[in-house]
Amino acid sequence: MARRPRWQRLWGRGRPDNVDPELVELFRSAPEPGDRARLLEAASEIRARLAAAPPPAADPGYRAHLRASLMAEARQHRLRSQQHPSRRFGIFFGAGLGAAGLAMVALVIFSIAAPERAGAVTVRASVGGNPRVPVTQAIQLSFNQPMVESRVEQGLVITPAVSYRTRWPDPKTLVIDPEHDLVPNVSYVVSIARQAARAQDGATALSNVVIPFGTEPLTATAQGYPPSLVAVNPVVSAVGALGLQYSENGELLLTASGSVVANGNTQAVGPSPSVPLPGPSAGAVYSISGQPAVLATDATNAVPSPDSQQIAYWTVTNSGTATLEVAPLGGQGQVSTLATVSGTSPDVVWINDSSLVYSSSGQLYQVNLDGQSNPVDPFVKLGPGQTFALAPQAQALFSRPAGVPTVWNLKTGSSVTVPGLEGSPQWSPTGSQLAYIGNSDGTDAIYLAGPYGSQPRALLVTSQGVTLSDLRYSPGGQYLTYLAATPGVGVQAGAVDIATGSSALLSTTTGLSDLVWSPFGSSLAALEAQPSEGSMVVTLQLSVPPELSSSRSQASSALAVASDLAGLQVADTPSDSAAIGDLLAAGSSIPPATLQPGPFDRFYAVSSVPLSAAASTYQVEIELVRDATAKDPAAAQDEQVTVDVSGPEPLISGVFLGSLTPLPVGPLVIGATATGAPGGSVSFALQFNSDLDPITVGAQSISLQDSGQTVANLQIAYQAANRMVTVVTGPLPPGPLSLTVQAPLANVDHVQIAVPYTLSLPTVPAPVPGS
Numbered sequence: 175m176a177r178r179p180r181w182q183r184l185w186g187r188g189r190p191d192n193v194d195p196e197l198v199e200l201f202r203s204a205p206e207p208g209d210r211a212r213l214l215e216a217a218s219e220i221r222a223r224l225a226a227a228p229p230p231a232a233d234p235g236y237r238a239h240l241r242a243s244l245m246a247e248a249r250q251h252r253l254r255s256q257q258h259p260s261r262r263f264g265i266f267f268g269a270g271l272g273a274a275g276l277a278m279v280a281l282v283i284f285s286i287a288a289p290e291r292a293g294a295v296t297v298r299a300s301v302g303g304n305p306r307v308p309v310t311q312a313i314q315l316s317f318n319q320p321m322v323e324s325r326v327e328q329g330l331v332i333t334p335a336v337s338y339r340t341r342w343p344d345p346k347t348l349v350i351d352p353e354h355d356l357v358p359n360v361s362y363v364v365s366i367a368r369q370a371a372r373a374q375d376g377a378t379a380l381s382n383v384v385i386p387f388g389t390e391p392l393t394a395t396a397q398g399y400p401p402s403l404v405a406v407n408p409v410v411s412a413v414g415a416l417g418l419q420y421s422e423n424g425e426l427l428l429t430a431s432g433s434v435v436a437n438g439n440t441q442a443v444g445p446s447p448s449v450p451l452p453g454p455s456a457g458a459v460y461s462i463s464g465q466p467a468v469l470a471t472d473a474t475n476a477v478p479s480p481d482s483q484q485i486a487y488w489t490v491t492n493s494g495t496a497t498l499e500v501a502p503l504g505g506q507g508q509v510s511t512l513a514t515v516s517g518t519s520p521d522v523v524w525i526n527d528s529s530l531v532y533s534s535s536g537q538l539y540q541v542n543l544d545g546q547s548n549p550v551d552p553f554v555k556l557g558p559g560q561t562f563a564l565a566p567q568a569q570a571l572f573s574r575p576a577g578v579p580t581v582w583n584l585k586t587g588s589s590v591t592v593p594g595l596e597g598s599p600q601w602s603p604t605g606s607q608l609a610y611i612g613n614s615d616g617t618d619a620i621y622l623a624g625p626y627g628s629q630p631r632a633l634l635v636t637s638q639g640v641t642l643s644d645l646r647y648s649p650g651g652q653y654l655t656y657l658a659a660t661p662g663v664g665v666q667a668g669a670v671d672i673a674t675g676s677s678a679l680l681s682t683t684t685g686l687s688d689l690v691w692s693p694f695g696s697s698l699a700a701l702e703a704q705p706s707e708g709s710m711v712v713t714l715q716l717s718v719p720p721e722l723s724s725s726r727s728q729a730s731s732a733l734a735v736a737s738d739l740a741g742l743q744v745a746d747t748p749s750d751s752a753a754i755g756d757l758l759a760a761g762s763s764i765p766p767a768t769l770q771p772g773p774f775d776r777f778y779a780v781s782s783v784p785l786s787a788a789a790s791t792y793q794v795e796i797e798l799v800r801d802a803t804a805k806d807p808a809a810a811q812d813e814q815v816t817v818d819v820s821g822p823e824p825l826i827s828g829v830f831l832g833s834l835t836p837l838p839v840g841p842l843v844i845g846a847t848a849t850g851a852p853g854g855s856v857s858f859a860l861q862f863n864s865d866l867d868p869i870t871v872g873a874q875s876i877s878l879q880d881s882g883q884t885v886a887n888l889q890i891a892y893q894a895a896n897r898m899v900t901v902v903t904g905p906l907p908p909g910p911l912s913l914t915v916q917a918p919l920a921n922v923d924h925v926q927i928a929v930p931y932t933l934s935l936p937t938v939p940a941p942v943p944g945s
Contacts, residue, residue, distance in 0.1 A: 329370020
């Protein structure tokens with residue numbers, strides 16, 4: 175049986191692509207399929223010929239005239255066919271029509287101006303562009319039309335490789351559930367081949383789908399100690415500064431009612447003077463991570479969306495109402511109005527990338543980006559000002575009905591009061607804790623309670639007369655920052671380690687307010703009061719404090735100092751040269767350009783090994799990483815940091831930078847340690863950035879040499895949950911060690927390691943004391 179032409183095979187599924195709909199409907203009425211077949215076949219061939227050798231463009235008026243003639247002929251043919259069913263429909267394409275005429279026939283019939291399909295496939299990701307995605311978060315892809323699910327899954331690739339399951343809540347939504355937590359501090363890319371991103375109507379994406387994102391880093395601060403301050407960096411000065419916040423992608427936002435000055439350039443975009451400002455003060459919302467840019471005006475209670483794509487805020491009107499508006503966070507695009515309330519601007523929070531919750535008339539409402547608003551949780555009572563604080567995952571909520579601090583269990587509708595709670599409480603990032611300030615017998619304290627306000631315990635109790643305020647959880651939930659006002663001293667910023675209750679002031683600077691954590695957990699932003707009118711926005715770069723225990727190894731001390739330098743090199747604001755100078759040994763000659771921040775988003779402190787058996791200097795291997803974008807792959811730059819540990823504190827004596835190259839494909843070692851044990855045995859731990867194929871992990875891919883001789887009988891194990899390979903030896907004679915990882919080691923996508931990794935030690939490491 176002869177194979178039908180492609181366009182004719184498509185005809186049975188509906189109108190062909192890119193056709194003039196009115197004309198084709200007339201052709202469809204032809205009683206014999208062969209009639210329309212001949213016409214459309216000819217038009218298809220004509221269009222192919224013209225694409226190969228396009229003729230000069232014809233008069234647009236001729237195109238319109240030809241279309242009218244074809245329409246008339248088609249209608250006349252339909253009438254003739256009804257009167258004489260035996261007659262066939264046909265149009266003679268003679269030589270006299272000319273190339274331009276043939277072009278017009280093709281363009282009229284197959285009109286690019288009247289497509290039938292809904293359009294190209296587009297996709298939006300819950301993680302897209304976010305450099306600090308929680309490692310426990312699923313990846314959700316939202317398509318603009320129903321998809322061919324099997325095709326999408328076949329073309330789906332995640333780099334670095336991840337073991338995952340997929341599910342489709344509906345034909346337009348794909349949820350990717352990793353089998354294990356993602357690797358912290360890693361640059362990921364989700365991609366789908368263009369032809370695999372196919373909709374049920376046959377439409378595809380215009381190009382390959384590429385969705386880059388990064389995961390949140392683990393804190394580098396030693397457990398049990400609060401963070402310490404490395405440097406204070408000025409960002410901008412502002413008049414009438416009202417508040418700071420970070421978006422999840424690290425963009426720093428400032429709301430101010432007056433001028434904002436950066437590098438001597440002033441921007442003044444205050445509230446409209448004709449508009450009354452009931453409730454909280456209003457101002458312009460600026461992005462200040464670079465040159466200040468205005469995102470919204472007359473705004474209060476501005477909050478960025480979880481995917482860092484949009485910002486929601488209230489704006490007041492002359493009629494005494496407030497409207498909830500959403501604008502693109504990039505400052506370009508249309509502003510949408512979602513809701514209107516009477517009186518003051520209430521609280522508003524995002525519950526996902528496309529829905530928000532706000533309060534009005536004592537009731538909570540949920541509204542989506544289409545402006546559809548519905549009341550929710552009718553049992554929750556709000557108090558004066560209609561303030562509330564919603565826990566992550568929306569399992570609990572804080573409010574003040576009749577002024578009484580109350581925590582609501584949104585699953586059951588039950589509630590519990592929290593006596594003595596002052597100000598606004600803070601939910602931990604996972605929603606498992608509620609932190610708040612309470613006062614007992616005139617003394618302030620920080621309390622921690624369960625997710626529903628139960629079983630509170632005092633975390634930090636202040637001295638008499640010290641007033642606490644402005645609690646903020648660190649992104650990882652390990653620390654709480656606070657402001658402490660001491661009589662005769664002023665307001666200072668402090669931090670407390672939640673695991674131990676150990677606390678310390680971040681600096682002796684007074685006049686700080688509105689502390690907010692960067693999403694990376696490595697710095698804080700704050701407002702610093704100036705002697706003259708206005709405030710300075712500053713960032714506080716945090717670092718690992720020296721441990722009080724003498725059991726800290728020299729290798730980890732060297733690693734910590736090199737990590738401090740790398741942290742400054744990937745800081746989201748220009749680093750203080752004095753802070754870098756404090757890390758350098760006297761007389762070290764390192765070019766300043768080597769030490770300053772580069773185009774990097776994260777770093778891996780891969781290993782720290784002694785350069786000699788005496789172990790007076792260590793070499794720390796650092797991998798500086800530039801995250802992937804939709805156009806460019808992730809890139810990395812090797813950095814070798816030499817640290818002198820012979821003095822009272824470790825200092826950097828040398829830095830060598832490699833060249834910036836694309837991040838290798840396949841598994842990558844992002845952490846390596848070697849620990850000695852009694853009897854001369856050694857335990858190696860290798861951390862990988864991707865899920866490994868367990869079959870490839872073994873003696874065929876991992877080898878150890880001692881003084882150039884291959885070591886046999888290695889115990890090699892792979893822990894899939896944390897992507898860790900451990901290698902344990904028997905007793906070894908003293909001598910230089912060299913551990914090598916190479917192909918056929920591969921990830922779960924069967925991509926082998928591209929660049930062999932080697933960890934070299936000058937001798938067998940000494941046992942850890944007490945082991």
